[in-house]
Amino acid sequence: MLEVQDLGIRFGGLHAVKDVTASIPAGQITAIIGPNGAGKSTFFNLISGFYQPTSGRIQFAGEDITRLKTHEVVSRGIARTFQTTTIYRELSVLENAMIGHRVRTRAGLLDALLRTGRERQDVQGSRDGAMAALTRVGLAAQAHLPAGALTQEGQKRVGIAMALSSDPKLLLLDEPAAGMNPEETVNLMALIRELVAGGLTVALVEHKMSLVMGLADQILVLHHGQKIAQGTPAQVSRDPAVIEAYLGSHAHGGQMGQTTPAETTLQKGGAHA
Amino acid sequence: MTLFLQQLFNAAALGGVYALVALGLTLVYGVMRVPNFAHGGLYMLGAYFTFAGLTRLGWPYLLSLLVAALLVAAIAALMERFIFYPLRDAPHVQPMIAAIGVLFFMEAAIAHPRVFGPEFQTMPSPINTIVNVGGVTVTGQRLLVIAASVLVVFGLNYFLKRTLTGATIEAMSQNRQGARLVGIDTNRVGMLTFAISGALAAVAAALIAPINLVSPSMGEVMNLKVFAIIILGGMGSVPGAIVGAFLLAFAETFGGAYISTDFADVIGFAVLVLVLALKPQGLFRRSA
Amino acid sequence: MKRVSWGWAALLVVAALLPLLRPSGYLLDIGVNIMIFAMVAYGMNVLLGYTGQLPLAHAGFFAIGAYTVGILTLKAGWSFWLAWPAAVLLCAALGLLLGLVAFRTRGDVFAIFTLGVGVIIMLVINKWDSLTGGNEGLNGVNPPAGLEAFAQALGLKLSAGFYYLALVSLVLTVVAVARARGSTFGLSLIAIRGGEDLARSAGINVYAHKLRAMMFSTAIAGFAGGVYAVYIGFLGSAAASPAQTFTILLYLLVGGLGTLAGPLLGTALMYGLTQALQGLEDYRFLIFGPLLVVLVMFAPQGLVGLWLRERARRAVRAQGRAQAQEVNRA
Numbered sequence: 001m002l003e004v005q006d007l008g009i010r011f012g013g014l015h016a017v018k019d020v021t022a023s024i025p026a027g028q029i030t031a032i033i034g035p036n037g038a039g040k041s042t043f044f045n046l047i048s049g050f051y052q053p054t055s056g057r058i059q060f061a062g063e064d065i066t067r068l069k070t071h072e073v074v075s076r077g078i079a080r081t082f083q084t085t086t087i088y089r090e091l092s093v094l095e096n097a098m099i100g101h102r103v104r105t106r107a108g109l110l111d112a113l114l115r116t117g118r119e120r121q122d123v124q125g126s127r128d129g130a131m132a133a134l135t136r137v138g139l140a141a142q143a144h145l146p147a148g149a150l151t152q153e154g155q156k157r158v159g160i161a162m163a164l165s166s167d168p169k170l171l172l173l174d175e176p177a178a179g180m181n182p183e184e185t186v187n188l189m190a191l192i193r194e195l196v197a198g199g200l201t202v203a204l205v206e207h208k209m210s211l212v213m214g215l216a217d218q219i220l221v222l223h224h225g226q227k228i229a230q231g232t233p234a235q236v237s238r239d240p241a242v243i244e245a246y247l248g249s250h251a252h253g254g255q256m257g258q259t260t261p262a263e264t265t266l267q268k269g270g271a272h273a
Numbered sequence: 274m275t276l277f278l279q280q281l282f283n284a285a286a287l288g289g290v291y292a293l294v295a296l297g298l299t300l301v302y303g304v305m306r307v308p309n310f311a312h313g314g315l316y317m318l319g320a321y322f323t324f325a326g327l328t329r330l331g332w333p334y335l336l337s338l339l340v341a342a343l344l345v346a347a348i349a350a351l352m353e354r355f356i357f358y359p360l361r362d363a364p365h366v367q368p369m370i371a372a373i374g375v376l377f378f379m380e381a382a383i384a385h386p387r388v389f390g391p392e393f394q395t396m397p398s399p400i401n402t403i404v405n406v407g408g409v410t411v412t413g414q415r416l417l418v419i420a421a422s423v424l425v426v427f428g429l430n431y432f433l434k435r436t437l438t439g440a441t442i443e444a445m446s447q448n449r450q451g452a453r454l455v456g457i458d459t460n461r462v463g464m465l466t467f468a469i470s471g472a473l474a475a476v477a478a479a480l481i482a483p484i485n486l487v488s489p490s491m492g493e494v495m496n497l498k499v500f501a502i503i504i505l506g507g508m509g510s511v512p513g514a515i516v517g518a519f520l521l522a523f524a525e526t527f528g529g530a531y532i533s534t535d536f537a538d539v540i541g542f543a544v545l546v547l548v549l550a551l552k553p554q555g556l557f558r559r560s561a
Numbered sequence: 562m563k564r565v566s567w568g569w570a571a572l573l574v575v576a577a578l579l580p581l582l583r584p585s586g587y588l589l590d591i592g593v594n595i596m597i598f599a600m601v602a603y604g605m606n607v608l609l610g611y612t613g614q615l616p617l618a619h620a621g622f623f624a625i626g627a628y629t630v631g632i633l634t635l636k637a638g639w640s641f642w643l644a645w646p647a648a649v650l651l652c653a654a655l656g657l658l659l660g661l662v663a664f665r666t667r668g669d670v671f672a673i674f675t676l677g678v679g680v681i682i683m684l685v686i687n688k689w690d691s692l693t694g695g696n697e698g699l700n701g702v703n704p705p706a707g708l709e710a711f712a713q714a715l716g717l718k719l720s721a722g723f724y725y726l727a728l729v730s731l732v733l734t735v736v737a738v739a740r741a742r743g744s745t746f747g748l749s750l751i752a753i754r755g756g757e758d759l760a761r762s763a764g765i766n767v768y769a770h771k772l773r774a775m776m777f778s779t780a781i782a783g784f785a786g787g788v789y790a791v792y793i794g795f796l797g798s799a800a801a802s803p804a805q806t807f808t809i810l811l812y813l814l815v816g817g818l819g820t821l822a823g824p825l826l827g828t829a830l831m832y833g834l835t836q837a838l839q840g841l842e843d844y845r846f847l848i849f850g851p852l853l854v855v856l857v858m859f860a861p862q863g864l865v866g867l868w869l870r871e872r873a874r875r876a877v878r879a880q881g882r883a884q885a886q887e888v889n890r891a
């Protein structure tokens with residue numbers, strides 16, 4: 001579904017993402033892991049057109065989207081959420097979702113001033129699309145509350161609904177479970193599974209290894225901006241380069257010399273990052 | 274040739290003044306991320322305080338200049354403390370609007386008939402010698418402007434590069450978050466930066482005022498010029514501000530002779546519009 | 562929602578009936594001025610209140626609208642009814658041009674940029690003697706054809722005719738702004754105000770939306786300028802001054818940024834107050850300056866904003882209580 005070739009970006013002297021070649025297959029859940037600062041969020045920013053890559057290509061559904069602007073990428077069917085909960089807290093939950101649907105509507109200023117048929121149609125379509133997205137994340141009943149009045153978890157769901165209402169084929173979630181308690185995390189996992197069962201492709205960055213191991217069909221590991229492994233959870237957790245990266249970057253964290261199996265190391269190493 | 278050299282001296286003096294005003298503005302932008310629309314007001318106050326010292330109190334020039342610089346620095350610091358600091362997390366338009374309010378208040382206060390009045394005033398020139406440099410006559414005041422601005426720019430550079438406090442300001446203008454992580458007291462730095470910017474603006478005004486006239490609206494005109502300079506030079510960039518200042522001064526001095534003098538004051542801005550149409554990041558984009 | 566619409570309707574009826582009560586010319590004049598400047602405030606509100614961009618050239622666009630009407634009617638012999646739309650279109654086109662350059666940079670630069678452009682507009686008006694009359698200004702702009710006849714048909718004077726012209730223009734402006742705000746387009750502007758990066762990643766074409774907001778906003782300023790030109794009959798470059806922009810900015814802030822009633826309320830209140838405190842005119846910024854500062858620091862949402870916030874707080878509390886009761890029942 002999504003393929004990147006030799007993708008890279010540098011900020012001044014820093015190569016935040018470097019020569020990454022990877023693919024995100026359709027209909028699956030791909031997890032992207034790696035220590036803090038590995039370039040995971042930057043990777044998402046590149047795919048969504050938020051940053052312009054300094055090298056490489058991005059292909060989505062057979063089309064080259066490397067140079068597209070963010071709104072063009074969204075209209076092709078790639079939506080994303082942010083690492084920190086980023087929503088419009090002062091707007092209603094419904095309005096948040098409607099903003100995500102804007103990319104599917106065409107009515108402009110003149111339509112609005114003249115109340116054209118297209119405008120009325122788009123307003124209605126926008127409400128319907130937004131409500132559908134809110135129903136999918138279980139927020140239909142809270143549609144008219146200010147988004148800021150929701151719990152932290154609720155706000156995360158608003159962010160997902162905003163992305164969903166753009167009717168994406170591929171959803172990029174940046175640390176969706178950050179700040180959630182175990183119960184909320186389980187709920188979130190169920191939600192993600194449901195979305196994938198409904199035909200969506202999901203890529204997510206996550207530090208909670210329980211979530212990653214329980215959810216992902218495929219894992220992509222980044223380290224210092226480079227891909228060091230890609231494969232099933234079982235393959236990746238046995239990969240020596242991955243173990244080395246996690247142990248190395250947390251050597252000062254007191255885990256040096258631990259002889260635990262790789263998977264538990266990953267859990268501990270990732271969880272506090 | 275003589276005329277050219279003459280113009281060169283004029284441009285250098287003007288460039289020095291622009292550099293002093295623009296440096297303060299760019300430092301404040303770098304540290305606070307606020308375009309301080311009141312900066313021109315500080316410049317105007319500096320001119321009037323010096324003027325008052327010279328004419329009303331009969332102080333010597335240097336003393337008037339120093340007192341004006343101190344006063345304006347204090348006013349700028351208070352502005353930071355009571356307006357910009359509390360608004361640091363507010364939406365960006367809010368500190369901008371507040372700065373505009375301050376600017377217009379300052380202007381109205383100075384223009385009030387009980388204070389200085391709205392009309393243009395002439396500041397007596399403290400140095401009346403005329404120097405002859407290779408056939409070119411230059412007023413002593415212009416030479417003083419050039420010498421003093423070069424001195425201050427070097428002093429500022431030394432301060433930013435070689436002292437801890439200065440390095441802190443630099444660090445913060447590069448990366449606010451980073452500075453906070455390193456444990457720098459960002460609160461005090463903001464106030465200090467404002468004070469420095471006020472002092473620089475006041476010194477610039479005190480230097481150039483004997484050559485030009487003083488008026489309550491002089492700050493508005495200067496605002497446009499220095500904003501054009503720092504956008505061209507890259508907002509927050511110190512070298513950019515200096516280069517931009519001299520570019521503008523030369524464009525005005527030499528361009529003003531050929532293009533209508535009516536528009537001499539906005540040549541800089543016209544250039545800015547053109548440049549931004551072609552290069553939205555300014556001429557000297559800061560590396561991220 | 563319903564209640565608010567009724568409020569507007571009632572206000573409109575009162576305003577429409579006012580000239581029939583034969584108020585003094587002075588009162589009518591204040592009314593016309595308030596309506597004209599309120600329109601400019603509505604225009605600014607589109608950019609500042611809804612889109613979160615600080616425009617500082619609006620007096621300039623207001624003056625361009627006014628001078629276009631003045632020049633076209635006086636020098637080219639156009640009818641006001643043709644010159645007025647032409648002025649609106651010109652302001653929209655110039656707004657587009659300015660936006661094309663200014664929005665390529667990020668937020669802060671836009672404000673600085675428009676400030677400079679505002680000053681340049683004033684200078685050009687002041688120096689282009691052959692077109693604008695320069696310092697002398699433009700004298701003797703005639704009332705629109707048919708306005709006097711209209712007033713007489715109602716048994717009123719020309720000044721009442723101007724009052725109705727301003728009222729109709731204001732109503733059109735408010736309806737246009739309300740429609741824009743209520744549309745998907747308007748929600749996208751609100752999204753840009755709330756966070757440009759977020760709006761971008763939500764799929765909104767930020768640049769295109771800002772450009773349209775800019776055109777709409779400057780067109781409204783020009784629309785108001787057209788009414789001003791024929792009403793005042795004399796045009797000077799002071800109409801374009803930055804001080805004029807800031808005065809309107811203050812009206813907007815007092816009333817409430819991003820609200821529908823704010824521009825009108827703020828203008829009525831502050832313009833009325835300025836008139837009441839005669840002699841303040843020249844030194845109004847001794848008070849307006851600190852007032853701007855105090856407003857952004859302590860009440861950035863303005864009067865209408867304060868009221869709306871209080872209402873929203875009550876609504877949330879009421880809903881919370883209702884939900885709690887439901888939970889108890891279950």
Ligand SMILES: Nc1ncnc2c1ncn2[C@@H]1O[C@H](COP(=O)(O)OP(=O)(O)O)[C@@H](O)[C@H]1O
Nearest residue numbers: 011016034035036037038039040041042043561
């Ligand atoms: N806009 C930017 N400018 C400069 N450096 C950046 C920018 N965005 C990210 N970086 C740097 O790129 C590196 C990778 O960051 P990020 O992708 O956020 O890591 P992760 O999400 O894996 O924790 C970090 O060193 C970060 O500081």
Ligand SMILES: [Mg+2]
Nearest residue numbers: 040041042083
């Ligand atoms: Mg990240």
